[in-house]
Amino acid sequence: MHNMSIVSRLRARAAPLPALLLMLLLGLPAPAALARVDAAANAPAPTPTQTLRQLDTQLDGVKAALQAAPKHPLDKAALADLRTQALQVQDAARQLATDLAPQMAALDAQLAVLGPPPASGGAPETAAVAAQRRQLNHQQADLNAQIVRAKSLNLDALQVVAQITGLRNDQFQEQLATRTNTPLASAFWHDQRQALPNDLARLQRLGGRWSDAWQAAWQPPNRRPLILCLVAAVLLLLGGRWTLAQVWHRVVLRVLPDGHLRRSATVLAMALITTLVLGLVAQLVHQAVNWGDALDDDLDAMARSAVHAISFAALMAGLGSAMLAARHPSWRLLPLADDVARRLHRYPWYLGGAAFLVGITERIVRSIGSSLPATVLLHALLALLVSALIGSVLLRVRHARRQREAQGGNEVRRSLWVGAASAAAALGVVTCWLAVFTGFIALAFFIAVQMLWTGLIAASLYLLTELARDAFDALLSPHGRSGQRLQAGFDLDPQALTRTALVLTGIARVLLALAALALVLAPFDANPGELVQRTLQRFSGLKLGQLTIEPATVLSAIAVFVIGLMLLRLFKRWLGESLLPTTHMDAGMRESVVTLLGYLGGVLVFALALAALNVSLQSIAWIASALSVGIGFGLQAIVQNFISGLILLVERPVKVGDWVSLSSDVEGDIRRINVRATEIQLWDRSTVIVPNSQLITQNVRNVTLGGALGRVRFSLPLPLDTDPERVRTIMLDALTANPATLDTPAPAVLLDKVEVSAMSFLAVAYVRSPRETSGVQSDILFDILARLRAADLPLSSSQSLVVRRVDGAPAKPAAELPTPP
Structure with a gap:
């Protein structure tokens, strides 16, 4: 009996693995139980x-x-x-x-x-x-x-x-560590011969009890329910999987978007459909035999164990077959070639059958109280069967790969984890066989059961990680319907959706990997429910100073923080796009208001998250004091820039859209005032990141502050023999004719200076914004040059070239150079 309890680990773990719907159907309470529950609820x-x-x-x-x-x-x-x-x-x-x-x-x-309470000798308090x-x-x-x-x-x-x-x-x-006689020794088989008669007698008595139970179930009061349940089980077994698969294909074509999500969801659905159908068939057979309570407690426990074992075996077979997808290569998740998948398409059912034998054998051994030699023999045979099936899978994959290499075909590249899993499985097979033939049958049986369990966990982990990745990619794809709705509803950037999908996929993979590792490394005889309970207890009651950390409070704090940030983003969007544009605020003021309220809202959301985490004011003060030490040593510049940013948003010496010029030869338009720095776009469309403290501590020229006007000012040199009044009239007409110049202040043309060879005219005009200065000045200059050319007024006088001879001959006047226009 010392080897029996190894199987109980498989059975204890197997019960929670099938779908929850199946477990609910397998555990429906009777009306009497419901009545007891109601009575207990009313107590x-x-x-x-x-x-x-x-x-x-x-x-x-x-x-x-x-x-x-x-x-x-x-x-x-x-x-x-x-x-x-x-x-x-x-x-x-x-x-x-x-x-x-x-x-x-x-x-x-x-x-x-x-x-x-009042002090001794003081005034007494009232009686009440x-x-x-x-x-x-x-x-x-x-x-x-x-x-x-x-x-x-x-x-x-x-x-x-x-x-x-x-x-x-x-x-x-x-x-x-227990060692028995090796199967290669005659003593092992001698013990089997001696124990065989008693074990056969016990097995016959168990068969007689099942025969009596069947006779009781076949009696007239229970015959009709027995036949109906058996007929329903046969119909479900013959057409249940095909019907549910057809329904799923129709649903998935209508609901899920086209892409990888359909493939991974279909694989999961096929595995659950197989588990559901076979589990319901087993449950119907159980209900048929036990309709009139024909089974005693021991037989009923054995029947329930058989139902659980069938459900576990169906999950293993359905999951393996769905992931291999030998008939539908487009559904295949595993990186396997088609010939390998066809070679292995029966092995999930073989392994599922072996898992069923493991579970049902353990229950029968416990029910009949079999002898130790018989138990050891059964465990040895089961260990050899499971390890032989796994070894056959490895050999078939290896043979197919070598055959493909010999034919010159393209080999599917194996990842690192596939190679590691194959090596571990091969080592487990070899160890199992060596343990059996050296007498360590308990160890061999444990290794065989652990290989079955680990394989199921690994396959489930792979499927769920692929499903999580495909689900997040489909839901948060910038080109999908849900992604476009999120972009429109929350004003999200497409790259932000992509990053969110990657982060959520990574978190899901880490959580699934931790859960799988916990299930694989669970203590002996620990079921998943017990494992979850132990994990919650381990993380419950942890303290950080005076703060007690509970998983529920941590999850609620995360939920409050995420929901708060989403609501804050919606509020900022409504404020900046709907409410503030209806006021008389300019764009810079609206941006400042939205940014300030965003900072305040962020602080409020963070405070609410701390409150959900049950952080007291004393803890917040402790955190603030710790942060103050860090600020004093290394975060001075960051805090200085943050406070400077708040000053910029409140006092608004500069705002978004202003044209500023700094002493560091930085000149351009302010595009955004962030927490730490301000973005300034230069004339070449490049962006300079300026710390906020520079805008407060240094000299800053704000060209557009207070609605400043732009001034067009240029000088025009002309020859001394030019009529100044005529030039003044032409230039003034050009200034006033431009639609961008203002009437007030009025344009002016001044005679700026007179030199030996020329006189200079100074033109001044004003426009609505300094941003229009360069463009308006260019237009006016083009217009003045055209007017001067039309009035035949040159910009310079004609020049003469005199040539002198070296021998003293009189110089001859040269031809006059043409006067430039």
């Missing part, structure tokens, strides 16, 4: 004192069973049941202490309102206040005693759980 809730008394009694029973263990040894099932009871006591005690804490806080608040104080003190003492008792019970239960875990680990190590 009054126990008081804290009654709850503590019940928990003490339950924990004392567990301790008594552990103390009697030396005289009455406990098997793995008994230890698992005691551990479950201790964990229930621990959870109930911890929850009770948590529920009583707010009541204690309320009593403390009421006593604080009453104030401290004194009576209320005595009542509150009495309630506080009772409540404090209950909380202390609950905490003590929690610690006591935790110690009991640790003790049981140590016993289970000791038994597990002792079991794996």
Whole structure:
């Protein structure tokens, strides 16, 4: 019997793995059970004192069973049941202490309102206040005693759980190290011959009990339900998978977008459909035989174990077949060639059948109380069967790869994890066979069961990670319907959606990998429900200073923070696009208001998240003091720029859209004022990031501050013999004729200076904005040159060239050079 409990690990883990719908259908309560549940729901809730008394009694029973263990040894099932009871006591005690804490806080608040009791010799308080104080003190003492008792019970239960875990680990190590006779020795088969008659007799008695149960189920009161359930099971077995698959294909074509999500979702659906159909078939057969309670408790437990084993085997077979997709290569998730998939398409069913044999054999062995030699033989055969199937899979894949290489075909490149998994499986197969033939059959059987379990977890992990990636890619794709709706609704950038999809995919992969690792490395005989319970307990009650960290509070704080940021983004968008444009604020002022409110909203959301995390004001002050030390050493510049940014937004010496010029030869338009720096776009469309502190501490020229006008000013030189009044009239007409110049201040043309060879005219005009200066000046200059050319007024006088001879001959006048226009 020492090898039996290894299979219980597989059975304990197998029950939660099928779909939740299947488990609900497999565990529907009877009407009598529902009536008991209703009666229990209508019963009054126990008081804290009654709850503590019940928990003490339950924990004392567990301790008594552990103390009697030396005289009455406990098997793995008994230890698992005691551990479950201790964990229930621990959870109930911890929850009770948590529920009583707010009541204690309320009593403390009421006593604080009453104030401290009067000092000795002072004025006495009124009778009503004194009576209320005595009542509150009495309630506080009772409540404090209950909380202390609950905490003590929690610690006591935790110690009991640790003790049981140590016993289970000791038994597990002792079991794996147990060595029996090797199958190669004659003593092994001699023990089998001696135990065989008794085991056959026990097996015949079990068969007789099942025969009697069948006869009872075939009696007239139960015959019709028996036939109907069996007919329904046969119909479901023959056409259930095909019907549900057709329904799924129609639904997926209408609901899911075209892409990889359809493939991964279809693989998951096919695996669940197989599990659901075969599990329902097994459940219908169970209901048919046990319709009139024809099965006793032991036979009913065996039937339920068979249903669970079939469900587990169906999940393994359905998942493997769906991932191989031998008939539909377009659905295949695994990086396998078509010939390899065809070679392996039957093996998921073979492995599922082996898993069923493992589960049902363990239950039969426990029911009939088989001898140790028979149990060892069955476990050896099952270990060899499972390892032989896995080894055959590896050999077929290797043979197909070598055959493809010999034919010169393209080999599908294997990833690192595939090679590592193949090597681990090969090592497990070799170790399993060596352990069987060296007498360590318990170790071999454990390795075989662990390979089945690990393979199922690995396949599920691969499928769920692919499904998570495809789902996030489809939902957050900038080109998909949902992605476009998110962009329109929350004003999101397409790259932000892509980054969000990558981040969420990474988080999902990490969480799934941690869950898979926890399931694979779960303690011996620990089911997933127990694992989740232990994980929650491990992360519950952690303290960071005075802050207690609970998984529920952490999740609620994250939810508050994410939802708060989304609502803040919607509010900023409504404010900047709907409300503020209806006011008389300019664009820069609207941008400043939206930015400031965004900062305040961010602080508020962060404060709400801290409140959801149950962070007190004292903790916030501690965090602020720690941050102040960091600011004092290394964050001075960042804080200075942040405060400067707030000053820029409040005082608004510069705002978005202003044309500024800094002493560092930076000149351009302000495009955005951020938390730390300001973005200035130069004339060449490049952007300069300027720290906010420079805009506060340095000299800044704001060209457009206060609605400043632009001034067009240029000088025009003309020859001395030019008529100045005529030139002044021409230039003034050109200035006033331009539509961009203002009438007030009026344009002006001045005689700026007169030199030996020319005189200069200064033209001045004003435009609405300094940004228009260069363009208007160019237009006016073009117009003036055209007018001067039309009036035959040159910009320079004609020049003469005199040539002198070196020998003293008289010089001859040269031809006059043409006067430029």
